[in-house]
Amino acid sequence: MSAPVLDPAVALRDAGLRVTDSRVAVLGALAVRPHASADAVFAEVAPTLPRASRQSVYNALSDFVDAGIVRRIEPAGQSMLFELRVDDNHHHLICTGCGVVKDVDCAVGAAPCLHPSDDHGFQIAAAEVTYWGVCAACAASAD
Ligand SMILES: [Zn+2]
Ligand SMILES: [Zn+2]
CATH class of the missing domain: 1.10.10.10 (Winged helix-like DNA-binding domain superfamily/Winged helix DNA-binding domain)
Structure with missing residues (x-):
């Protein structure tokens, strides 16, 4: 690494x-x-x-x-x-409980999410995906 x-x-x-x-x-x-x-x-x-x-x-x-x-x-x-990790179009997981943010790579290839099924003629510069949910710590403390 x-x-x-x-x-x-x-x-x-x-x-x-x-x-x-x-x-x-x-x-x-x-x-x-x-x-x-x-x-x-x-x-x-x-x-x-x-x-x-x-x-x-x-x-x-x-x-x-x-x-x-x-x-x-x-x-x-x-x-x-704000973050220093630029240009890789990575996505984020955000906890609705405590607000913790985690980086997630694109699932396949370099930046597949830059290619929507229909781009309506746009020249796509960036794609943002945010997964909202509850982190493991918040889920555990809710029990
Ligand atoms: Zn949390
Ligand atoms: Zn990030």
């Missing part, structure tokens, strides 16, 4: 973004907390960067999404979540 090691400064430069303390901290926060909301990222960043404002964290996240180095998922009725 060789998970790519993220060097925030390199990732920022590769994306054509200026390297700033808050951007580096935001990327670092997402590396340890995938599927974090903007508020959760801010909470992660705040102790090391006391002068970082909530707005600067939000701005960094939106710059990253625009630059394609961070993926934003928007589960219905929940806050937007």
